[in-house]
Amino acid sequence: MRIVFLGPPGAGKGTQATLISRRLGIAHISTGEMLREEVAAGSPLGKQVKGILDAGELVPDAVMIEVIKSRISRPDCGAGFLLDGFPRTVNQAEELSALLGAIQKGLTHVIELKVPEEILLERVRHRATQGAGTRSDDNDAVMVKRLAVYREQTAPVSAFYKTKGALFEVDGLGAVEEVQERLEQLIRG
Numbered sequence: 499m500r501i502v503f504l505g506p507p508g509a510g511k512g513t514q515a516t517l518i519s520r521r522l523g524i525a526h527i528s529t530g531e532m533l534r535e536e537v538a539a540g541s542p543l544g545k546q547v548k549g550i551l552d553a554g555e556l557v558p559d560a561v562m563i564e565v566i567k568s569r570i571s572r573p574d575c576g577a578g579f580l581l582d583g584f585p586r587t588v589n590q591a592e593e594l595s596a597l598l599g600a601i602q603k604g605l606t607h608v609i610e611l612k613v614p615e616e617i618l619l620e621r622v623r624h625r626a627t628q629g630a631g632t633r634s635d636d637n638d639a640v641m642v643k644r645l646a647v648y649r650e651q652t653a654p655v656s657a658f659y660k661t662k663g664a665l666f667e668v669d670g671l672g673a674v675e676e677v678q679e680r681l682e683q684l685i686r687g
């Protein structure tokens with residue numbers, strides 16, 4: 499299984515990706531989490547991207563493609579992987595297709611979690627108060643920016659897969675378990 503989760507910030511991608519990857523026994527690859535770890539470790543990559551994350555902008559494609567390339571070649575991806583937060587631009591999606599095409603391991607599912615925008619802001623506000631300080635980009639101003647970046651740069655990724663007839667859309671509203679059930683039914687067929 500090689501799965502991509504798409505959806506705006508606050509749609510529940512991270513929560514669902516954690517649950518579903520565990521259920522399927524595949525690697526959960528959150529590029530946002532990987533970048534936050536680099537920032538916390540103060541690595542050269544972390545230093546390069548910290549300001550970008552804090553501003554709610556996107557890390558350059560060339561950097562992200564290198565990150566994902568080395569990550570998906572690690573042994574824990576042998577049974578499959580679930581990408582959470584990648585691809586975020588059409589260019590990244592094209593590069594991913596090329597990478598996977600070269601090893602004849604195309605994506606098995608591209609799934610977009612659909613949640614209305616007014617609810618996204620509420621969810622992120624909630625996350626900001628619950629996890630106080632765990633994510634420096636969980637605040638209103640940066641969230642507004644992240645939503646704008648999503649609309650401009652990441653929504654076209656859904657369109658990219660849709661035109662290929664490869665996009666599944668799943669309602670992201672409801673309890674965590676309900677959404678998980680919808681996703682599992684879809685993936686297990």
Ligand code: AMP
Pocket residue numbers: 507529530531533550551554555556557558562582583584585586587590635644
């Ligand atoms: P996330 O945890 O997925 O919301 O990602 C947090 C932040 O990491 C984003 O706002 C971006 O600054 C950066 N980021 C994560 N994944 C990508 C990606 N595929 N391309 C560019 N920037 C990314």
